[in-house]
Amino acid sequence: MNSLAIVLRLQGVSAADIRKLCLLAAKQAAAAPIRPVRIPASKDSALLGSALALWFRDSRFLDRAGLPKALKAYGRSPSVESLLRAASIRRNTKASVTFLAKSGLLSPTGHGKYIPTNRSARLPAIDGYFVEHISQGLMKLVETAYFNFTPKGKQQPLLQRAASVRELPRKYKAAFREYVNQQGNSFVTNIDDWMEARVPRSRRASKAKVAKHASIAAGVYAFAYIG
Numbered sequence: 001m002n003s004l005a006i007v008l009r010l011q012g013v014s015a016a017d018i019r020k021l022c023l024l025a026a027k028q029a030a031a032a033p034i035r036p037v038r039i040p041a042s043k044d045s046a047l048l049g050s051a052l053a054l055w056f057r058d059s060r061f062l063d064r065a066g067l068p069k070a071l072k073a074y075g076r077s078p079s080v081e082s083l084l085r086a087a088s089i090r091r092n093t094k095a096s097v098t099f100l101a102k103s104g105l106l107s108p109t110g111h112g113k114y115i116p117t118n119r120s121a122r123l124p125a126i127d128g129y130f131v132e133h134i135s136q137g138l139m140k141l142v143e144t145a146y147f148n149f150t151p152k153g154k155q156q157p158l159l160q161r162a163a164s165v166r167e168l169p170r171k172y173k174a175a176f177r178e179y180v181n182q183q184g185n186s187f188v189t190n191i192d193d194w195m196e197a198r199v200p201r202s203r204r205a206s207k208a209k210v211a212k213h214a215s216i217a218a219g220v221y222a223f224a225y226i227g
Helices: 002-010 015-031 045-055 080-086 093-102 128-147 151-155 170-198
Strands: 106-110 113-116
Touching: 002 015, 002 128, 045 080, 045 170, 080 093
Parallel strands: none
Antiparallel strands: 106 113
């Protein structure tokens, strides 16, 4: 919210108008129905996606054909619980396994074992993971837009692109959705593969062996709209 206010101010919006917008937003939020949302144990929805992607990549969780191996839910490796730990989900892993199963992100194969329903985690409802995901996406969008106008950003800008038209015939609505989903999935999957291939495989390295600030958070968000 602070970054958004700064961007609006830089574009000429008065401080008084920004204050009015914030007060109006707070008023509308106060009148909205209250629905308690508990922030999940992992505290990062991206870790769930990393875990599912790891299931398609790490030899410990692959069968002889190179496909995701059917895993038991809990216990020692190979299991869904150990998979989550390999993706850096350290706390309340059993609760996260239960969430994946109840959300339809895992498909039962019998004998208490599961395979991933999909390579990525598509959140099924508005819950703690969804709130965290949306909040992070909005914040990172504004941060990127602001950075790209700084002297450093003008020299080495981060990706910030958009494609839109105002008069797409309605008959292409379904075709647009299908095409964008296909292209978007390929784009995000390729980026994810590139990043995951460069994440250190040994996640148990002691802090003494890893230089401070040796790693950073990085990623992309993609979405489409109609109307």
